[in-house]
Amino acid sequence: MRRATREPLPGDGLVLAVPGEALGPPGMRFESRRDGAWVLRQGERPLIRARVEGDGCCRDLRLHRFTGFRSPLPPVSAAAMRTGPDWPHRYALQLEDTENGPLHGGRWRLTARRHFAPGIWSADLVQDWPHATLELLCGGGWHGILPLRPLPSPDAPRVKALRKHAREGTLAPVLVWWISFLDGWVLLDGHDRAVAALAEGMQPQGVELARVPDDAVWQTTARIVTEAHAERMARLAARPPHPNTARQRRTLERHHADLIATLPYETAGTPVFDAPPSG
Structure with a gap:
């Protein structure tokens, strides 16, 4: 992908204006099906198949997730976490360089998300795998966090190493993608870091990726x-x-x-x- 035009935002954040010639389907994309279901796909691989069921205002979204998800960001080293770079700008550069992410032609906002509403990372964090049912609010919203791979144990070796960073305040933020029709987020990067923060009694800090108007x-x-x-x-x-x-x-x-x-x-x-x- 050719470099996007960057517009800095007050505080920690920026807007990426991705060139128009990148209007084709991106590496990671939602697809709607004729039968009313939708699919989240990475390349040719399906990551999620989902369907809304039930009648009336508040319905259920039944989904099945598949293995094989590849983070659009490279692994974050311990040295990088300790230097504390400008994470929204770093993630923006890495998203431009990958074929596994959701960026395509248009304007995208990346901003630091240091606080989430109560319950987002607890009751509304989807931990069931691979099947899950989301209870949609009236209007279709849900407002939670949807991981794209099974969450590890808090005692997993990688998580233990990251828990030390959480205690030291050097843990890199997770990358979450705001999905408008879910009124919630997909966890694009940082599954292990999220578990490490939660295991230390902390709410994970994030960088939020969202589409903004052209x-x-x-x-x-x-x-x-x-x-x-x-x-x-x-x-x-x-x-x-x-x-x-x-x-x-x-x-x-x-x-x-x-x-x-x-x-x-x-x-x-x-x-x-x-x-x-x-x-």
Whole structure:
């Protein structure tokens, strides 16, 4: 993949604008099937097959995961963890260099995720393997963490070594991919590190990968919002003078500016590709 254009974000993070010629299906991708099921595929290998079952608002997502997942990131050495690099930028560079990841044409945000809501890494961490059932909330959401390989034992040798890093505060963050139609995350890298942190009574820290709107999309929304804002300001200007008019004008201007500033970085829908006829 040709190098993406980088836009730094305040704090720890950046947006990658992947070149348009990379619009073909990426190495890791979700595919929808004609029978209503979906597949997460890495290359030609299926990683997950899933189907929504039940009637009404709150339904179940039944899924089966397969072995063979390959992390899109290379292993993190102990020396790298101790140097504490800028992890979002490091992971961005590594995702550009792999054929096993989800990046393709469009804009992607990578940001440090130091805190998750209570329960995300406990009750909502899927530990069953290979079958699992996710209880979807109304609207289809779930809001949990879905590993792509069996989680190791806290006493596994590799995990024991990583637990020392967790105690020292040098453990590298995991990489999680926000999936809009799950309202939750897929764990792309750091299964052992996640277990090590949890074994030490800590919540794993992460770097979150998420799709954000393409320029044409958010700019169109910005024009619509700006036109509506101009109409509200014109109506306000047409009213009889009032002591609160200036305050109302400042409030409208501030809300408009805040909204325009966030449009390019809001989470967008996760791309889903059509499965081939034999998929």
